[in-house]
Amino acid sequence: MYLFHFVEKYDHLPWLKCEFFFCAAMSLAYIVTSIFATTIGESVGYAIGFFGLCAIIAYGLDSYLKFNKWKTGLPPQ
Incomplete structure (x- = not known):
């Protein structure tokens, strides 16, 4: 989105909020899958x-x- 300047073109959308929820969801997904993968017991x-x-x-x-950027009201870029 940043590469093709969609963030600048559609600045009315809450980009930082969407990116925050995506990163938080991916972090939780990695927590679950890492715990599952380590309990398998293989090398x-x-x-x-x-x-x-x-x-x-x-x-x-x-x-x-x-x-932090979302709560302070900074622009996405």
């Missing part, structure tokens, strides 16, 4: 759990930053 499950933890941290941090 691949531990690698999936580690990279899932990295994704949880990345999406969690991004959702925190989006939430």
